[in-house]
Amino acid sequence: MNSQTLWYLTRATGIVALVLLTATIVLGVVGAARAASPRWPRVVTAGLHKNLALTATALVAVHVITTVLDPFVSIGVVAAFVPFASDYRPIWLSLGAIAFDLLLAVLVTSLLRDRLNVRVWRAVHLLVYACWPIALWHGLGTGTDTKLGLVLGINIVCVLAVAAAIWWRLSLSPSRLLKATGAATMAIAMALTVVFVLAGPMRPGWPARAGTPPALLGLALLPASLG
Amino acid sequence: MTAPAAPAVTVSRLTVGWGDRDDPALLATHEARYGPLPSPEPAAGLIEAVTQAGLTGRGGAGFPTGTKMAAVAHGKGPAVVVANGMDSEPASDKDEALLSRAPHLVLDGAALAAASVGASQVFICVPRFKNSLIGLVQRAVAERTRAGIDPVAIAVHDPPGGYVSSSETALVNWLNGNEAKPTATPPRPFQRGVDRRPTLISNVETFAHIGLIARFGPEWFRQGGRPEAPGSMLVTVSGAVAAPGVFEVAGGTPVGAALDLAGPDERSGFVLIGGYFGSWNKIAQVGHLPLAQSTLRPVGASPGAGVLVVLPHDSCGLTETARLLAWFAEQSAGQCGPCRFGLPAIADDFARLASGHPDGYLLDRLERRLGQVNGRGACAHPDGAVRLASSALSAFAPDVRAHASSRPCLHAPPGSAPDPVLPIPAHAEAEA
Amino acid sequence: MNRWLAVNPIACTGHGICAELLPELIMVDEWGYPMLPASAVPAELLPLARRAVRLCPTLALRLDQERR
Numbered sequence: 001m002n003s004q005t006l007w008y009l010t011r012a013t014g015i016v017a018l019v020l021l022t023a024t025i026v027l028g029v030v031g032a033a034r035a036a037s038p039r040w041p042r043v044v045t046a047g048l049h050k051n052l053a054l055t056a057t058a059l060v061a062v063h064v065i066t067t068v069l070d071p072f073v074s075i076g077v078v079a080a081f082v083p084f085a086s087d088y089r090p091i092w093l094s095l096g097a098i099a100f101d102l103l104l105a106v107l108v109t110s111l112l113r114d115r116l117n118v119r120v121w122r123a124v125h126l127l128v129y130a131c132w133p134i135a136l137w138h139g140l141g142t143g144t145d146t147k148l149g150l151v152l153g154i155n156i157v158c159v160l161a162v163a164a165a166i167w168w169r170l171s172l173s174p175s176r177l178l179k180a181t182g183a184a185t186m187a188i189a190m191a192l193t194v195v196f197v198l199a200g201p202m203r204p205g206w207p208a209r210a211g212t213p214p215a216l217l218g219l220a221l222l223p224a225s226l227g
Numbered sequence: 228m229t230a231p232a233a234p235a236v237t238v239s240r241l242t243v244g245w246g247d248r249d250d251p252a253l254l255a256t257h258e259a260r261y262g263p264l265p266s267p268e269p270a271a272g273l274i275e276a277v278t279q280a281g282l283t284g285r286g287g288a289g290f291p292t293g294t295k296m297a298a299v300a301h302g303k304g305p306a307v308v309v310a311n312g313m314d315s316e317p318a319s320d321k322d323e324a325l326l327s328r329a330p331h332l333v334l335d336g337a338a339l340a341a342a343s344v345g346a347s348q349v350f351i352c353v354p355r356f357k358n359s360l361i362g363l364v365q366r367a368v369a370e371r372t373r374a375g376i377d378p379v380a381i382a383v384h385d386p387p388g389g390y391v392s393s394s395e396t397a398l399v400n401w402l403n404g405n406e407a408k409p410t411a412t413p414p415r416p417f418q419r420g421v422d423r424r425p426t427l428i429s430n431v432e433t434f435a436h437i438g439l440i441a442r443f444g445p446e447w448f449r450q451g452g453r454p455e456a457p458g459s460m461l462v463t464v465s466g467a468v469a470a471p472g473v474f475e476v477a478g479g480t481p482v483g484a485a486l487d488l489a490g491p492d493e494r495s496g497f498v499l500i501g502g503y504f505g506s507w508n509k510i511a512q513v514g515h516l517p518l519a520q521s522t523l524r525p526v527g528a529s530p531g532a533g534v535l536v537v538l539p540h541d542s543c544g545l546t547e548t549a550r551l552l553a554w555f556a557e558q559s560a561g562q563c564g565p566c567r568f569g570l571p572a573i574a575d576d577f578a579r580l581a582s583g584h585p586d587g588y589l590l591d592r593l594e595r596r597l598g599q600v601n602g603r604g605a606c607a608h609p610d611g612a613v614r615l616a617s618s619a620l621s622a623f624a625p626d627v628r629a630h631a632s633s634r635p636c637l638h639a640p641p642g643s644a645p646d647p648v649l650p651i652p653a654h655a656e657a658e659a
Numbered sequence: 660m661n662r663w664l665a666v667n668p669i670a671c672t673g674h675g676i677c678a679e680l681l682p683e684l685i686m687v688d689e690w691g692y693p694m695l696p697a698s699a700v701p702a703e704l705l706p707l708a709r710r711a712v713r714l715c716p717t718l719a720l721r722l723d724q725e726r727r
Contacts, residue, residue: 031716032716034674034675041679042674042675042676042679043676043679043680043714046676046714046716047714050714113718114718118670118717118718409669410669411667411668411669411670562668562669563668563669563671563692564668564671564672564673564688564690564691564692565668565688565690565692566668568690568692569688569690572689596689599688599689599694603668603692603694604668605667605668605669
């Protein structure tokens, strides 16, 4: 398996994992609010939520492995868990490490759920609301495909899906304070993301600004036969 | 053929010296009544004696005490003893009466029971709002500590005085630092209770009897009462009676004889047996029945915590019950759906029935709800409400028919609003 | 091997997923809370019962080895 294949796998699994994580969150939000219809019973929501979460985690694991194995970039296995352990786009890669850690915490606590205190499980589970945006930004910043129309489109759809799910859930609450705070937080987060994308990955020279090691900068433009 | 001798009605075992002026918190008063405290028997000795005596819990459930003690003794690690003096039944005053006039009886029993089940600590629980009672019990405990007579440490605690908060698991939960709300079982307190230790939790009256059994033996205990209800028990009689109060009666005393102690109004026809957690019965039907689990169960009743409330002849049983059901609903810990939503629904239905403005489906709906709510909570709170409501529907059946068809109430004169009879505690709301 | 469905009434918040999976055995009351059968789970429904236990969002549902 050469570097090119590994790189493709890294990118593919990353994007699909993001899509699946997005679907997982949407199902989680909607399921907790007990949405159901005769054709889409609660069982399906609950079952899909679990299965998609597991699938997404498996894909993230592949994503991490192919990244570590890829000889083109020096990202060691430590960097998969520990921020700032690699000099490849340090900030953006670290976001991935953090998101991965959070995801593992949620996974482990969910697998051990019947042994855990319910409050502990719940507190950790809520960390997905941090994990997902961090993963999104990791993808936007580290990902080499961000400028592609398809990838941008996928990211936008994911953001809109999560925002819509959360907004729908908030709309069920009688608390106006909650709705206002929630809407404001989401609006600010989405605005920041748009600003970041426009000022960062969309502008030329992003790889260098993001922290791609200078030695690799030129190589990225060479034909795939190298390495 | 001669009829078997009727058992003496009032006895004086727990109630020795209750009319005296002596300070009940003093050890000297206690020893003057009963003699010096017996040394703790070897563990198995007391448990065996209590089992042979046939003592059952006096808190309402009537569980065999010896069995409970044995189960705790077999648990892992050092145990804990909790004496429940909460009088959570609003129509019961016996816990307060016992603790305020003979606290050392309770403390004797609790300390001896602790030694027998391998407990290292005793907790006495008295409701928070009963300040002077707490003070008295604390003085009694201090006396014993000074004299160094107990093998274990005794501490007085003051949980909030709500209805569910004094159920077994709720008290244990509170002693563990959480809210005074029931917990799901398993495990039961005798397996894992306070600090996850096996916990012997019983009513203060039960411990008082244990103390006396330790002094005088199981045969003595069984000399009083009847085979199916040995020993004695405290009953609280109130309602349409001339002299309400707490009385000590031989086990198995007929209901009517117990009522007579308080001078009931002859015109009254109905009595609430067992407390709010009990059931309505026709006095004519149950008057001759001994106050015991085995004899009352066939008519759907139980002695409970020994509470007897006589309904005045001009009060409507349905109205009283509706009030109580509203209170039951309000007292729900709110942890379990069927109780949290079912009790208010039942109370609402009953209120409509009592006010004489029922809708056509009311009785069916009420029956269905009673069936659905029963047994589906973590504690017995909803069961008590269901039992009260069901027994009211059956005991006051003629009233039900009258109310359901919007005819005037058979008991309360039209246009009258008799004073509520059954007390609803006001303090219960204000607890931490 | 006999198993009985049981629920922790405090943990149960009336999601009703168990009733969706096992309509033959579990019904919900008018407030959305499950009413469980008193009898043992029939053998052919045991796999579904296990799945219902796994899918309960609050882990309130369980399968007991003895009747309570």
